[in-house]
Amino acid sequence: MEGIYSFLAFYERKTAEVYEKIRPSIKNGTARLLISILAIDSRKHSEVFRHLSGGEVPKTAPEADLGPVAAEAVRILDEAESLIGKKAPLEILEGLVKYEKLMNEEYLVEIYAKALDLKQKNGTIKKVLNSIAEDENRHRDFLEQAISLEKGEAGS
Ligand SMILES: [Fe+2]
């Protein structure tokens, strides 16, 4: 499991960095708040996974075969990062909706399957992973709300 935790710690930190970079260019105040929450949660997740990995957050992307869902999530995140400053923030955020959806599925399906033995032995770890999965479910919702607010489609 340690390799998976290092991988997740790295990509959660990168997720936080992407949201932190996009946030200042969001005009709607409530949308900025929602993006802040996504960044704070991702920093929290990175720290939790770093703790579980028993080491430091890797400086470069770790190799881990986590299946096609994780590979697609990484591809979307890398693309979003490369588009910062080149594309409109709203377009980048729209691309990240699918990422948050995939991350939720990732936690629920792939990670849970791999952590099943551990979870059965350790009820506390199970609660920790469940709380992260709940955050991920909320992220997609918050991100979609932030996009609507920024587009002026919803009242702030
Ligand atoms: Fe996360």
Ligand SMILES: [Fe+2]
């Ligand atoms: Fe997330």
